[in-house]
Amino acid sequence: MEPRSSKRQIAGLHADALKVKLTSPPVEGKANEELIEFLAETFKVRKSAVKILKGSSSKQKLVLIEGLEELEIK
Numbered sequence: 001m002e003p004r005s006s007k008r009q010i011a012g013l014h015a016d017a018l019k020v021k022l023t024s025p026p027v028e029g030k031a032n033e034e035l036i037e038f039l040a041e042t043f044k045v046r047k048s049a050v051k052i053l054k055g056s057s058s059k060q061k062l063v064l065i066e067g068l069e070e071l072e073i074k
């Protein structure tokens with residue numbers, strides 16, 4: 001995850017992970033909230049289906065998107 005970008009976007013694969021750019025600063029959970037909202041919109045799922053499993057205070061996060069298979073994400 002890369003906070004404080006000029007626009008929200010998936011910037012491609014980085015190793016075996018998606019690189020996501022967000023506009024919110026990493027303060028008071030704002031970037032995490034934006035990440036959940038952005039992934040829900042992108043993959044057309046409810047926000048409640050997107051969960052940060054690990055790394056809530058780190059740039060690298062493990063995210064679960066319920067209802068999607070790994071191939072659908074790639």
